[in-house]
Amino acid sequence: MALNAEAIPPSSNPAFTQFPSRRSVVHSTDGIVACTQPLAARCGLRVLQQGGNAADAAVAVAAGLNMTEPCSTGIGGDMFCLYYDAKTKKVSAMNGSGRSGAEFSLETIRKDLGLKEGQDGCIPLDSVHAVTVPGAAAGWVDTVESFGSGKLSLSQILAPAIELGEKGFPVSEIAAASWKRGEASLRAASPNYAELLKPDASSPNGVRAPNSGELFHNPNLSATFRALATEGKAGFYSGRIASSLIDVLSARGGRLTASDLSNHATLGTEHVSPIALTFHGQNGGKPFSASADHAVKLWEHPPNGQGIVALMALGILESLESAGTIPAFTAADHNTAPYLHAIIEALRIAFSDASWFVADPSAVRVPSAELLSAEYLKTRAALFDPTRATPVPTRGSPALNSCDTVYFAVTDSDGNAASFINSNYTGFGSAIVPAGCGFSLQNRAANFSLDAAHPNVLAPGKRPCYGGLYAAAGARAGAA
Numbered sequence: 001m002a003l004n005a006e007a008i009p010p011s012s013n014p015a016f017t018q019f020p021s022r023r024s025v026v027h028s029t030d031g032i033v034a035c036t037q038p039l040a041a042r043c044g045l046r047v048l049q050q051g052g053n054a055a056d057a058a059v060a061v062a063a064g065l066n067m068t069e070p071c072s073t074g075i076g077g078d079m080f081c082l083y084y085d086a087k088t089k090k091v092s093a094m095n096g097s098g099r100s101g102a103e104f105s106l107e108t109i110r111k112d113l114g115l116k117e118g119q120d121g122c123i124p125l126d127s128v129h130a131v132t133v134p135g136a137a138a139g140w141v142d143t144v145e146s147f148g149s150g151k152l153s154l155s156q157i158l159a160p161a162i163e164l165g166e167k168g169f170p171v172s173e174i175a176a177a178s179w180k181r182g183e184a185s186l187r188a189a190s191p192n193y194a195e196l197l198k199p200d201a202s203s204p205n206g207v208r209a210p211n212s213g214e215l216f217h218n219p220n221l222s223a224t225f226r227a228l229a230t231e232g233k234a235g236f237y238s239g240r241i242a243s244s245l246i247d248v249l250s251a252r253g254g255r256l257t258a259s260d261l262s263n264h265a266t267l268g269t270e271h272v273s274p275i276a277l278t279f280h281g282q283n284g285g286k287p288f289s290a291s292a293d294h295a296v297k298l299w300e301h302p303p304n305g306q307g308i309v310a311l312m313a314l315g316i317l318e319s320l321e322s323a324g325t326i327p328a329f330t331a332a333d334h335n336t337a338p339y340l341h342a343i344i345e346a347l348r349i350a351f352s353d354a355s356w357f358v359a360d361p362s363a364v365r366v367p368s369a370e371l372l373s374a375e376y377l378k379t380r381a382a383l384f385d386p387t388r389a390t391p392v393p394t395r396g397s398p399a400l401n402s403c404d405t406v407y408f409a410v411t412d413s414d415g416n417a418a419s420f421i422n423s424n425y426t427g428f429g430s431a432i433v434p435a436g437c438g439f440s441l442q443n444r445a446a447n448f449s450l451d452a453a454h455p456n457v458l459a460p461g462k463r464p465c466y467g468g469l470y471a472a473a474g475a476r477a478g479a480a
Helices: 038-049 054-068 106-112 136-147 154-167 173-189 219-231 239-250 258-267 307-322 337-357 374-381
Strands: 031-034 078-085 090-096 270-272 275-279 296-300 404-412 417-425 473-476
Touching (some): 031 054, 038 154, 038 404, 054 136, 054 154, 054 219, 054 417, 078 136, 136 417, 154 219, 219 239, 239 258, 275 307, 296 307, 307 374, 337 374
Antiparallel strands (some): 031 404, 090 270, 275 296, 296 473, 404 417
């Protein structure tokens, strides 16, 4: 995501501009909302038009996406945010991922899963033990309180999404397909599955996944948003919603407690320092130069997220280019075999480190600075073979499971920018729906290792490794 209009100049390549069907770079002086669902983008745009800033609009978009694409994201999941303040030219990070419960000891969960001593295993994606405390609700509140304009209340920010749920909205084609894929999981996970399906007397139990273009209503989720808007974190982490959440998990043998939820509300979202890398490579096909004139600085959310993978891969590519092992690719090289080979191999090498080192930094030391050092990245680049896929040694990790997540970005007229991740993990997460709440719970604890020697091993009150690459924000190195 560009932080200013100069960060990513428009293409001047005639091969690009000769076709009218090409998509142009979008520029705006009043702000931009970019996400997967147009109706969710409209939620953010409405907040911007009412005087909100990028942070306010980002929370509106997150809620809108929960309504329109619940198979990927929602208030029952987690969030991460990078926020660029145009006045201070500072990038800040917020970690809104939830923690495991106080009763989530390795011994207890292994026993619940029927694993014998010394037996390998993991927490299944559909297990009740895959649910950690949902961090998104607190994250939304803290984003507005920490970075918001102060001009709009949380009720005003969530109002567009609340209206979508109460009035109904047409389901997009891609969302409908994902909804259909997740229908069986919803039916199997809890007795409250009908809240996320459409009434249809001809379907099993009178409900089914909505089809593309059909109207879908979710008044229960609107009520959940309204509780958060009027009561703040207490509206989610205590009272009716919290009780419903604990009840549905306890009915399946879950170990999250009301205290786990209330503790998260007290702890709040963690403000963390973003990690960054200044990238000097790929200067429009020109020979490599270490000059800062064309360098781009990129920020990522630090572990327990895997944003460090993107930075490591870029550092490896820069090392390869500076050594002459790969060329300075041009636009014409995009998606060619050498281009894809270099990117894929750099990512494979970076992931091989992340699968071991990325864990909750409050529980174990994560050597982010060392992993991003030029010296270390040079040694990792030495593994690259331009002629073949390299057998990179890797350590096994459940963090490499596929995921369903939304990324979106918002800028405002003042130049502030929010780069946002909100995730259920796999489709509908655990697919467990708390009664009367209109959302499903994530299944991020499936990312914990059950190997006692692994840094990402399950433990009480710990955040799991987060499997996505998060929200890089870039600008010319001299711009901030």
